[in-house]
Amino acid sequence: MSDTDLRTHAEEVHDQFSDHLDVTVEEILDRLETLVGEYSVPVDEARRSVVSHYLDEAGLERDELGGRGGNDTVQIEDIDSAERWVDLTAKVVDLWEARSDAVGQVGLLGDPTGTIKFTAWAKSDLPDLAEGEVYRLQNVVTDEYEGRFSVKLNRTTTVEAVEEDLVVGDNDEEIEGALVDIQSGSGLIKRCPEEDCTRVLQNGRCSEHGEVEGEFDLRIKGVVDDGTEVHEVIFDREATEDLTGITLEEAKDMAMDALDTTVVADEMAADTLGRYYRVSGPTMGRYLLANDTELLDEPADAESVLITARSIQ
Amino acid sequence: MSSTPTREVARRAFADEFNDAHYTFKESDDERAPLYVLLPTGEQANRVFVVGTLTETEDVGDDSEYWQGRVVDPTGTFYMYAGQYQPDAAGFLREAEPPHYVAIVGKPRTYETDEGEVNVSLRPESITEVDAATRDRWVVETAERTLDRIEAFDDEANEYARMVEEEYDLPLDRYREAVVDALESLDEESAAEPADGV
DSSP, rough: OHHHHHHHHHHHHHHTTTTTTOOOOHHHHHHHHIIIITOOOHHHHHHHHHHHHHHHHHHHHHHGGGGSSSSSEEGGGGGOOSSSSSEEEEEEEEEEOOSSTTEEEEEEEEETTEEEEEEEEEGGOOOOOTEEEEEEEEEEEEEEEEOOOOOOTTOOEEEEEEOOOOOOOGGOOEEEEEEEEEEOOOOEEEEEETOOOOBBBTTEEETTTTEEEOOEEEEEEEEEEOOOOOEEEEEEEHHHHHSSSOOOHHHHHHHHHHTOOOOHHHHHHHTTTTTTEEEEOEEEEEEEEEEEEEEEOOOHHHHHHHHHHHOOO | OSSSSOOOOEEOOOOHHHHOOOOOOESSSSSTSSSSEEEETEEEESEEOOOOOOEEEEOOOOOOEEEEEEEETEEEEEEEEEEETTTHHHHHHHHOOEEEEEEEEEEEEEEETSSSOOEEEEEEEEEOOOOOOHHHHHHHHHHHHHHHHHTTTOTTTTTHHHHHHOOOOOTTTTHHHHHHHHHHHHHHHOOHHHHOOO
């Protein structure tokens, strides 16, 4: 057992009690060292003993540790300080090999806003997380090392598998090019209202639930092309409104006036096709899901290209 | 490869080069295989993206409407044709009031005149009116893509460049000069209309 491992334990215990007691890492480390060094107590037993001591001192039960119940539910991009107790829902993006026996699992968690490293301690006795699964994690503590944040799963963390998948924001891609096509199924569409079914209706029919009263939505399935590569981009309602300046309500009015929903896609095409955009967002299969879209209307840099053109022999 | 056919990239070429792309070919014996023109800088093109000034439209059809549009870039003129099978594009040309800038996504087509000359034209998939900033960006982008092709021309693995050497007898440097001219024309425009925000 090295000093740094003991220090890690001391820091974790400190994290657990920092909301409740005015105790320093050094004091905790001191107690641990006495038990482990002088009395040859195994480290987890030593830690248990130290935790018990502070529980008594703070008048807490073991399962009250770490501010349970009062945590903020955060998104990964919001984690910007250490030693905060938080809850989050995230997907296990990657599992890495643990380099220390003290570490049960280490890897990467992701949610739509980004990714963050996680560590679960071996002694915390937590269920193993599976890669690709989504979990609701309650009572994890944030940490920071050289400006990079991580979360630590500990003895008090509850792990609950969540059925729904979520899109992880870290594989964000940014592309630039001309919008060269708006595909069928774009504009003012209707979706199946059945629970958890958002299929787009074809002639009033859902491929799963048959004829249904659809709910209006906006979407664009577009193609952005830079002359060397083709990207299929999906703009959801918000992104479509942002791209075209046409809101769902306005689109419904337009369709109502024309007694035809296709006027919406036509109008959107007239306003956007052939323009240059910078689009960023996560990728899903062959699609890029547009989060941010920017019309490129600043002057292009002709000078540097001209220099290249003149230099080729 | 996936089972869904991959969409063809829209190539960027100036009118000067596009109009020289006389040679067409298919990459398989399938009747429905895509048709390509061979760009003289060494690339195939099944689709192109063009931005320029629509200067003139004319219904050149005999029995039914068949619209011709002339689109000018800094190096020359693109000719496009739209008839009953391109109703949106034909409608656009019917209503258009040139001159204004347009963006066209379209397929290259070639035809041989009675005199035995090959003409290259565009069959539009879409036409939209755009602004000067989009046009200028297209000129710079098309210049870049053209230079990329010129620089890759001597790569031994560049099969289309080798095809060019078989099929054409055109000096490559001519297209580099066209790029220089096109970019210089942007400079002159901005010098000529310093306060023009359009």
